[in-house]
Every structure is written in structure tokens, then in C-alpha cells.
Amino acid sequence: MKRPLLAFACLSLALFGAGCASTQSNLAPGTDLSELQTFYVQKLPADNRGVERLISDRLNTMGKESTYGDGENPPEPVDAKVTYQDRWTWDITMYMIQLDVQIRDGESNRVLASAQSRRPSMQRRSPEGMVEEVLDEIFSQ
């Protein structure tokens, strides 16, 4: 009886606990992110955890002007739109395992910069911490 349980535990650990935290980012050629001052964070339809508000709040903390909403387009023109994809998984509790953020041109919708943070269970951070890490990664380019 103990061996199947042990095997299941090992398998779960290998599947869900493996890997290291990683971040990666990209900047489109010729992009100067310091020129971007106004932002609109577009809520991901599937997101019911308020990640769009966390991103917008962090941008405001960084000295930018940011709003958020459900619509694809902001109510007023902005320098940049922000889109994101958050992924969650369960290990004792639910946690955000990966966050991808894209900074897009406010007019053309072209991706100007993007970053991703991936953190397995043992290195998990709060959603606020994930947002901070990804945005810092983007704006440090």
C-alpha cells in the first residue's frame, strides 16, 4: 500500500515540482520604452483574479499613467496597450506558475516588448511579486 503512494508522490513531485524559476524578455528593434507614459491594460476574458488591476497598479507605482478595462480598446488614446496571460496550478494551494506580459503600440497593436516569468511551486511568488518581476524585466531592457 505504501509503495504506490510513494510512487505517486515521487511522480507528482517530478511533474509539478521540477524545474527552476526563469525569466525571459524581448524588445522589438528600435523601441524606446522610456517614451511610453500612458498605458491601458486589457483584461484577459478568462481572468477572474484581477491580474489586470495588479499590472495597472504596478505601472502607476513605476511612475506611468495606467488604466485597465474589459474592452479591447482604451476609452482614450494611450501610448501603449498591455496584454497578459496568467497560468495557475495547484500544489497544496493554487498559485501563479507563469505570467506573460506584452507591451503593444497603442495604435498598431504591434508587440514592442514582452517578458515572461515562470516559477515552479518551490519558488513561487505572490501574484503581485510575479507582476513586479515581469514588469521590471520589461523596463530594464
Add this chain to the structure above:
Amino acid sequence: MPVALLLAGMFAFAGCSTPTQPAAMVVAPQAVLPGSSGTVAVTVSGGDETSATGTSQISDEDFRQALEQSIRDSRVFAGIEERSDARYQLDAHIGMLSQPMMGFSMTVSIEVNYRITDLREGTVVFEENIDTEHTTSAGAAFAAVTRIRMATEGAARENIAQFLEAVSAAGLD
């Protein structure tokens, strides 16, 4: 012992990620599309290198090779040349590559911005964001990392195909 065998087997079958292959991202030659009589220089940005512990990524060089070969096969431009000799400059920027973390059938989406500049006039004559996805079924390959690679290659191939159709329809000189 069973636990050790189980783990050994799992790691043996799981395998490591391998980079996407340019040949798998080339659009299969179809009817020749109406195209420009000008030549084009191609640059690609936004790609990433694949690490053994991550998922298959698309490098700038691999996507450029696939894009150039697809352009040659479709003849939407008269040929590929260096920027100094080309009529047009095509800049492709891989803005987003979204891959699943686990699952049986794997769906990958990719967004690429294509911008073409007329080097004679110095003006942008074509710009489009193209977003495509591709699903690889559970039966396509045993290892998940292989299914993700195949889905990534498929999404990129479909993206290039849509670009070729769009640029052909744009009717560049």
C-alpha cells in the same frame, strides 16, 4: 525498486526539448502566388533559443530560414537579397509565442508582426500583425515536448502562410 523504475522510465520517455526545425516551418509549395517584381531582404527578431529544460523555442535564425524558403517557393518576391541590393526590407518580429505547460493535445499560438519598407522611397508599404495557432493531437507523438515542438512549428508555418497570402494580396510593385 518500482519507484526507481517508474522515475527512470518517466525521465527516459520525457526527453529534453529540441529547437524547432526550419524545414518544418516552411510552407508547403502550392500554386505560385501573385507577387512583387522586387527583391527583399529579411530580418527576424523576437525569437529565443531553446534550453534543454525549457520548451521548444523558435530562434531568429530558424524562423528567418523558414520565411526565406517560403518566400522563394511562393515567389511573392522576385528573390532574397542583402539589404544593400534589395528593393524591400521585410522585418518580422515574433511578439508572442504561447505554449501549454502540460496536456495531451497541445495548442500553440504565435503572433508575428511583419513590416515591409520600400527601400527606394524609405516608406513602410505593408504592416500586419498575424496571429495563428496549431494543435497537435495526443497521438502525434509520445513525448509531450515533441508534441509542443510540432505544434510550435505548425503555428509558425501557418503564420508564414497567412503572411504570404496577405503580402500577395497587397499588390506590391
